[in-house]
Amino acid sequence: MSQKSSAPITRTHAAGAKPPAERVVRDIRRATRKQHSSEEKIRIVLEGLRGEDSIAALCRREGIAESLYYSWSKEFLEAGKRRLTGDTARAATTDEVKALRQEARTLKEVVAEQALELRLLKKHERGWGRPRMRYPGTEKLEIIRLVEQSHLPVRRTLEHLGIPPATFYRWYERYQTGGQEALADRPSRPDRVWNRIPDDVRGRIIDLALAEPELSPRELAVRFTDRERYFVSEASVYRLLKAHDLITSPAFIVVKAADEFHTKTTAPNQLWQTDFTYLKVIGWGWFYLSTVLDDFSRYVIAWKLCTGMAASDVTDTLELALTASGCTQARVRHRPRLLSDNGPSYIAGDLADWLARQQIEHIRGAPCHPQTQGKIERWHQTLKNRILLEHSYLPGELEARIEAFVDHYNHRRHHESLNNLTPADVYFGRAQAILQERERIKRQTLQQRRLLHRQQAA
Template identity: 25%
Template sequence: MHANAALTPTARLRLGKLVVEQDWPVARAAERFQVSWPTAKRWADRYACEGEAGMQDRSSRPHHSPLATPAPAVRKIVHLRWKQRLGPVGIAAILGLSTSTVHRILTSCRINRLSHLDRATGEPVRRYEHPHPGDLAHVDVKKLGNIPDGGGWRFVGRAQGKRHRAATPGKPRNRHHQPKMGTGYLHTVLDDHSRVAYTEICDDETATTAVAVLHRAVAWFAARHITVRAVLTDNGACYRSHLWREACAELEIRHRRTRPYRPQTNGKVERFHRTLVEGWAFRRLYASETHRRKALPGWIHEYNHHRPHTACGGHPPITRLTNLSDQYT
């Protein structure tokens, strides 16, 4: 019923009673309620057949749609979209349908944009969020090559980058007599609900290091009134170790693993690492690896306390936690 409708359900009932029970002429009732004669006749007949229940609005959807696209064709359209990433033109050419029909079906299924699908599998993106901080923490490791003294090749070019590598002291050599700069390992524990992140950069990803990071992260979250009750990791060696299992049991944390070869399950920490790399690791020229590592705590603080997060309604992750002394600093 639109905003300017002359007859509300109550007015329809009054009209029907006047015609059916009080024997008003249909024309007089139509004049009384300022509607057309066919409209008044329709509501009077419905009241005579169905009574008061018939005065409510009904769906305008037809009972039968003989020209609707058959269900098998709809399934084929969705399958081609998911598996082959084809657009309306390509799908229409394969199935012999019109482009407008294919686009309408893709829109109704909410897969008209490829951004609605998972890039790797083509399946619809499934988003979830646990209701309370600490219900689940995403844990992962990100590897980054160390920066030589003077700056890496991304900013100074490959030729100058090689000279910087060769001039960096104290580095072992590989079989080609080139200096091995080594790798930094970013261990991250990210809260699923608030997106508040704890990150350390270490020199390895062994089980001993991973367990030590977990203990420090749990204490860090506890200082912010978050009790970590479960963690989600991939199937890396450090997370399959007995040491990790014993640490989770000691901390009373339930350990969950992602499906093999399915990093999307742990996508929140994966996306955080992408933001971390873009906003900190390769954001500007660092004169050395030490210089870059010193900048990490400041960036993490910026991310947790000041950087707007779309999953938090454009607010920083820390705003999803309450009663924190340093929440807005």
């Protein structure tokens, strides 16, 4: 027989507020809901199957919804169908079936672990499970078969084998796409390298090293580039000489690219940085901005908006910088050094000849290491953050906007790395006077604050 729940209907509400009517009705229905046993469910389903009354009349008499009746009927018919097909597990209760299945699963896992450990004992001499172990294709296939046939989960099986899951799934993917042949080890070195130096050029580098053994790999790279008009890096020359056992002096050391220069500049016009950047004019295409920036003060000495990135554009910008800095009129002790990347215009022979005539030393940063030219790269970012906010439709419009921003950058924008001075203050030698004046104002302000504090305390 069904029983009604004796749970209280009313609920306690804060501050004596009455519950809404819908909530009260819902609580009453929930508390007085009739609970049907399995025997009653079977009886109701059988009465519906006999067809003496309609399903709607039967549900009204029993006080249930039609959807609930059809749900019971579906479960009843499915259970009978499984029993007729030989599902003897239905004779046991649900809890018993679950317990038996869990016990069978546990026994299978124990047996699988024991079998796996016995298998690994045979493979211990082969080195299975060691870190960074390299397996041939046949053993990779054996491991895949072992994981597929194991009753343990994949991760537990791989833990016993000592193989990372990522490695196993990479093998499995290759096996599914290419079969057993795809599991063979692949050579770590590529067959061909697109930037490999030709053999005839390698021979000429070796001849130059034998003819002038006093040169370091860096000097050999520069000398070869200047003479042969063919750029080779210092690292490439070092590796080539080391392969031929021509590195005999400890002075021949490859300089590792650092985040900044170890020997920093101490005055303006000691080192200039130069580079190109891209700017687009709507309807005209891309234009290229060539800039010369002083390393010590970050002062933009000269710039030029070009239609290309030729060596002549670089020399034109450098001539503007020499005129603006006064290095062509005044007698200077040392010419400024030039720092650039390894772009085509900066490794050109015409630029090398022009720099040699001007007695300007050229330094190139390490390949794929733009941090060496970090100051001018940061200038490009600052420029584009301001210039690209609006579109330019004429080259003259873009040039005027660049000129206005360069004036702002040099004379009005304070740099944190320059002790909050403008590049013009540092470049023209006003930095020390400005800093001293700021220090004097600071001392005077602190003195006034102390005096005011004493007056208020008295």
